[in-house]
Amino acid sequence: MDIFSPADVLVLKVAFGASVAYGVQKLISHTSQKPVVEPLIPPRSKTSNLTSNILATPSRNIKTELKRTRKSCMIFYGSQTGTAEKLASIFAKEALFRFGVEGLVADLDNFDYDDLLSLSEENVLVFLLATYGEGDPTDNSISFDRYCANLRSKTDLQAHNLHYASFGLGNSSYQFYNEMIKRVDSTLSGAGAHRIGSAGLGDDADGSLEDDFLTWKDETLPQLANHLGFTEQERAPIVNLVISETKSSSSIPLFLGEPNAAHRKGKLRGPWTNSNPLPARISESREVFQNSPRKCLHVAFDISDSTMTYETGDHLGVSPENSNREVERFLRIFGLFEKKDSIFNIGSEDPTVKLPLPAYTTYDAATRYYLDICAPISRYILGSLVSYCSDEVTKAELLRLSKDNVAFEKEVKNLCLNLAQFLEGFGSSTLWNSVPISLLFEMIGKLQPRYYSISSSSLQSRKCISITAVVETQKNDEWSHEFKGVATNYLLAQHFQIRGPNALEPTHLLSGPRFRNTAMSSLIHVRRSKFRLPKMNSVPIIMIGPGTGIAPFRAFVQERAWQNSAHPAGRTILFYGCRRRNEDFLYEEEWRQLETSFKPGTFSMHVAFSRQDPTKKVYVQHLLNQQAEELRELILRQNACVYVCGDAQRMAKDVFTAMAQIIGEDNAFDGDSQAYLKTLKKNKRWLEDVW
Known part of the structure; x- marks a missing residue:
């Protein structure tokens, strides 16, 4: 064939x-x-019903666009990394293939919502929405989230003809698990709309997101098709492209x-975004693990000749x-x-x-x-x-x-x-x-940028952005297979190329499209973050970040030190965890130098070495208990801000539990310590940058 x-x-x-x-x-x-x-691994023992020739200009009005494209269903996605968009396409394709239901896959940001509640029952809206960070909407869902918030403030809504289906993409390691889709579902049902099927919740914490989606899809599609008057029948496979x-x-x-x-x-020319990244020259690339089989890179990008700006705490997207x-x-x-x-x-x-x-x-x-x-x-x-x-x-x-x-x-x-x-x-x-x-x-999905916490201060290093990244490599002993992370191994290839053409056999092309990448650059853009230092340098801060979770705290401490002469810094405590002092203690010498920039007793660093003593594993939460008295004083009586960066599934939860116990043991505290910490999160005094 x-x-x-x-x-x-x-x-x-x-x-x-x-x-x-x-x-x-x-x-x-x-x-x-x-x-x-x-x-x-060893050996194991023509499309149909496609609308065409639609030439009219797309409209931001939902009703108009459904009519223009002759679709009966609009499938909205709210996506930060492309996953929700991909699942929306799968849903649309299977709706057409199995039932003949023609759906329009739509970016939420491309529409207004004034007519949403007045849609007829002959149409169905499907929402596949990811939750980003601590219950936040994705960038392309922000306007829709505001629209829903406005709806919740009204009491006279009549949306009895609106029918919708909903699926959320989230991670149960986060406190506000699938918060975005929950808010949308509550808003629409509260306005009188009718949900088709169950509200699906996809969980990426245990890797079951795809299975959760497939289960929800198989349950929801027949009900959606039945509502629109379609029945399942065998059709030719659908290929749109x-x-x-x-x-x-x-x-x-x-x-x-x-x-x-x-x-x-x-x-x-800028602005520099995901779709328009800046080709930035790598000004520095060095390994920051000492005697380890693993590799960790400190990579700095020169942005001096561009209009790119960033703030301390932001993320850097690298297109590999x-x-x-x-x-x-x-x-x-x-x-x-x-x-x-x-x-x-x-x-x-x-x-x-x-x-x-x-x-x-x-x-x-x-x-x-x-x-x-x-x-x-x-x-x-x-x-x-x-x-x-x-x-x-x-x-x-x-x-x-x-x-x-x-x-x-x-x-x-x-x-x-x-x-x-x-x-x-x-x-x-x-x-x-x-x-x-x-x-x-x-x-196959689009190759997306990978995001890293920026490890440099925007005040101290305006024209240079740095990241700290462990080169992702996992071995499968059963098949002698080595999984390699796409972006970090791309950065590693650039690192060796910078060291010299004979440093290692080339693994990537690196010369770029049309061989223009002669200065060894990467395509980058900045993604704004809410992981911010207090506006006042005098506010005490507590930072907790094992492994490369220390990256944004390098930037935080640099910034506090930079401001210290004009605006004296408040108490600054860093809890850090790694395996061994002589193996993966990141930026050890820098911390000693930074300490001299503060008044004595202002900055202190506590390090947990989990593999130093083979008989006893020590993690950051253990160090928190050792400093419990000062932590209670800073949080309860001096309004300190707490920052956590690193693993969401285990570390962040353990830190939260340990800190709740510490707060609960304060003699003057009377209440639910976990509820208190959740209030700190709500008031932006407890901030997390976790994955």
Whole structure:
């Protein structure tokens, strides 16, 4: 079977010059011809009902847009990292495939909500909303959250014709678990609207988010379809995207990894955002672990020639690229390696579907810069591949794993394999050549930036931003497989390249689109945070951050020291945890130097070494108990602010429990200590930057 079916082909009538073709082809050729090493795991014993030719300008009015696109369902997503958007697309696709329900996947930020409550019962709204931080809406949901808050202040609402479905993406490690979807559900039901199915709550704390979504989807879709008058029936698989290959030409806007048209043209200007990141030169890259098999990098980016600004406590987004090894593996598995530099055009038969790639690019650029080919596999993807597998044994295996959650977790998820790595285990090099590339590109999410707490002070270091990142590497002993984090290993490759071309065999291209990255830079942008120092430097602060959770506190202490001469700092206490003093004590010398910037007794640091004594593990919560008397004084009587940074699932909970016990033991305190700490959170005196 050919990779491109007739339904996947668009007819292009463009004249191509031979000389231009040669030049562009030379420019776009990246990948080595050397084959990927042996497989990581041993061998295992035409679209339909798509709306087209919708030419009218999109409207911000929900009713108008539903009518314009001839959809009966609008699927809103509130997404910070792209997951909710991806799940919304899956929901829309399955609604059409199984029931013939045409849904419009929509960014909440692209609409006004004045007519939301007056929608007729012939339409359904679906909300897939992530909760960000401590119960906050995602950036594209802020306006909708304000709208809901305004609705809750009214008592005469009549929304009895509105029907909706809701699913939240959250993490139960946080206090305000799935708070955003809970607020929305309460608001709409309180206004008289009718929810279809249950309010789904997806939990990322234990990795069950996808399973939670699939369970909710399978329960909700039949009820939604029934309400709209549709019944389930067998239909052809739905593939919205259409891909056609073409030849190189100066007349087409060819993207080779650039994030937008301005980057492609070399005309860069702010504001610097996720979609328009700044190419910032790496001014410093050094390892900050001493005698450890693990690696941790301190990376500083020069922003002196840009308009980029940041505030202490913000996050830095780094846009990575996939490694040579994984790009080649993916291309070979799906029969694309020999044509990796071929140019293709991507479009959609449904103009309301958002394209995951620029209109013109190459297979190499798509898999290197634009698609998250190293993402964990989902049961949904495995189930989608079943129809295109010609081997009956393999087909049965894919079907089993896509249906059996327990087997999937044991045999797929726990191995930490990406899609191409997993499919290698089925042997045949041509087994997956019949999978439509349009389907693959539709299922695989976009390569998203990774975010890191900024470890520099914006007052002391205005023109340079630094981060502190442990290089993510996990070994699977059963298969001798090593999982490598995409972004940190990209930064590690840059680190070795800066040290010298012979420091290590190159793992990434690094030269960037059109070989423009000659100064070793990364694409970065700043994400604003609420993790802020008190406005008054005299307010006492208590900082708790094991491991790389110390990163923002390096910035905090730098800033307090910088301001100290003009505005004397209040009590500044840092609780830090690592394994061993001579192994992973981050910035040890810097802390000694910073202490001299304060008056004696102002700054103190308490360090827990969890592996120093093999007979006794010491963690930061143990150190809190040792300083209980001063902590009670600072929090209860001096209005100190508390900051926690690091692991949300264990550390942050243990710290909260320990601190509640400390507060509860105060002789003058009469009340519920946990409720008191929750009040501190509400009043922004207890702030967390956890993951």
